[in-house]
Amino acid sequence: MDPLLLARWQFAITTVYHFLFVPLTISLAFTVAGFQTAWYRTGKEQYLRLTKFFGTLFLINFAVGVVTGIVQEFQFGMNWSDYSRFVGDIFGAPLAIEGLLAFFLESTFLGLWIFGWGRLPKGVHLATIWIAAIGTVLSAYFILAANSWMQYPVGYTVNEAAGRAELTDIVAVLTSPMALVTFVHTIPAAFMTGGAFVTGIASWRLLRHPDTDRPAFRTAAKVGAWMVVVSGLLVAITGDIQARVMTDAQPMKMASAEALWETSQPASFSIFTIGSLDGSEEIFSIRIPYLLSFMATGDPNGKVEGINDIQARYEEKFGPGDWTPNIPVAYWSFRLMIGAGILAAAAAAWFLWLMRRDRLPTRFMVATAILLPFLPLAANSIGWIFTEMGRQPWIVWGLMTTPNGVSPSNPWYAVALTLVTFTLVYGGLALVELSLLLRQIRLGLPTVGPESAPTGEGEPALALGY
Secondary structure, three states: OOOOEEEEEHHHHHHHHHHHHHHHHHHHHHHHHHHEEEEEEOOOOHHHHHHHHHHHHHHHHHHHHHHHHHHHHHHHHOOOOOHHHHHHHHHHHHHHHHHHHHHHHHHHHHHHHHHHOOOOOHHHHHHHHHHHHHHHHHHHHHHHHHHHHOOOOOOEEEEEOOEEEEEHHHHHHOOOHHHHHHHHHEEEEEEEHHHHHHHHHHHHHHHHOOOOHHHHHHHHHHHHHHHHHHHHHHHHHHHHHHHHHHHHHHHHHHHHHHHHOOOOOOEEEEEEEOOOOOOOOOOEEEEEEHHHHHHHOOOOOOOOOOOHHHHHHHHHHHHOOOOOOOOOHHHHHHHHHHHHHHHHHHHHHHHHHHHHOOOOOOOOHHHHHHOHHHHHHHHHHHHHHHHHOHHHHHHHOOOOOHOOOOOOOOOOOHHHHHHHHHHHHHHHHHHHHHHHHHHHHHHOOOOOOOOOOOEEEEEEEOOOOO
């Protein structure tokens, strides 16, 4: 067995699994802060109960997400030691800032929020959840900056004597066009996920318990749906900008996303294509004229470079070899990402239309709402698959190929053992989180006492600091 292939599978599984929690953590933090702000300003009990209900779900997700994120970072030293040695001076800087600044900010104020009910003044307590929410966004920014450097290396010099890249400009790393556009695209995508999550849960409660806390859950369902619709529009706008930055930095990725073998001007975008197994020959295709040119260049008649021309140019620059990613994976992941996002926004808009005039959701609407969170979750995960697979064969674009980054001394059986172990452990964690989430959702909105200590329908709520 190939240790490189196993190491790539392990990193892919742990990364995709971890990123299931990240968008929910970011969006639920702000959702809970929003509900608590509404309670602070209006004094209405339903907003306090929604705060505590979704706050408990947020804490469950946060706890499991932290565990999976720590394991992910350990892999840089275990399976990718040559990569870590070569770029550690640069890649480690934003990760260190994230850990020392953003994560500690996030966890410290989240602790104050958990234990501050009935102890801190209402305004101070409200500030703690907002600061914790801001901490989640800061964490995301520094991590995305590190990943963006792999996509678009800046602010460095290669020390030939030491055989490693060295940081020369941290500001350039943190403010590169790739980092900025990735951040403004990822955050709205996270809010799509959280909004769909809130809508699905609230709709289920409205169907199963229509006479219990109906106004509160109806409000939550509509808030979540609006989050999906508005965030979906922002994702579309920022994704359009990101496509042009990607074309400038990684033209091979854009060409692979369309399976565009020959340079075209103008270039159309295929919604669906049937072709040969290697993707080099098209048999049938449904196309939108000019769209790829607009996505890549901002000009409907713009020139989009094809795979063959880019491959020839890269052979002159980097030497002989296959410098193309897996074309079918790049092609279909790009479309599945876009399609899942569009479906999520359309479903949320349809849900809002049917919920007008104080209507209750039907069984079909609830079934749609329950499935709704899986669409932005899928779009997020598939989008990262496209981002990482579309960069291949580079682990750091233009500097280091993926085979050169793997740990040279790891035997295949060691990587295989940890791959199987992590997969089984993560599967167990998924069952634990799912059971905890379902238990809290079934309990419904907590009652609130003088010290804001919640209980849910006669049973103690999950003991997460309340």
